Amino acid sequence: MCLIIVKSSSATISDEIIEKATKVNRDGWGIAVAASGRLSVRHGMKMGDAKAAIRDAEKEVALVHFRLASAGKVCEENCQPLWVSDSLVIAHNGHITGLADGD
Numbered sequence: 001m002c003l004i005i006v007k008s009s010s011a012t013i014s015d016e017i018i019e020k021a022t023k024v025n026r027d028g029w030g031i032a033v034a035a036s037g038r039l040s041v042r043h044g045m046k047m048g049d050a051k052a053a054i055r056d057a058e059k060e061v062a063l064v065h066f067r068l069a070s071a072g073k074v075c076e077e078n079c080q081p082l083w084v085s086d087s088l089v090i091a092h093n094g095h096i097t098g099l100a101d102g103d
Contacts (some may be wrong), residue, residue, distance in 0.1 A: 002080075003066040004091050013054050013064065018038035025066035028079035029053075032063040032089045039087055043079040065091040 003021050007013055020028065029050040030043040035057070042053050054064060067081040072078045081089035 001070075002068050002091075002093050002094065005058075005062075005064040007054075007062045007064065009059055009061050012058065017052065018051050018054060021066040022050055025068040027069040027074045028067040028076060030065045030067075030079040030081050030090075031057060031090070032081040033057040034061040037090065041081055041083065041089060043076045045074075045076055063091055071095055071099065079102075 003025050005013060005017075026047070028043065028045050030041065031050075031053050032039060032041045035058065042095075042102075044050060046055070050066070054062070056061075063081055067079055069078070080091040082091070084090050
């Protein structure tokens with residue numbers, strides 16, 4: 001099952017947690033960061049890049065998702081958080097059906 005971490009601006013995600021999370025949830029990562037009134041999202045497949053992205057957001061509110069694929073291709077496009085609108089993202093565990101053709 002995937003791992004989702006919500007981080008406040010004053011919290012730190014330790015290297016140990018990042019390393020364990022990426023070892024167990026090895027199918028990609030994503031981070032949504034709320035900073036200066038804007039929301040940004042980054043995704044990747046290289047776990048070393050996850051640590052750098054989390055460090056870049058160290059003083060910000062962030063939603064971090066480590067993927068362990070249970071459905072869908074293992075690719076960056078299937079990494080979360082996913083955009084819902086210009087100001088809203090979602091990350092979840094499990095399957096959501098009925099949202100796209102073929103579900």
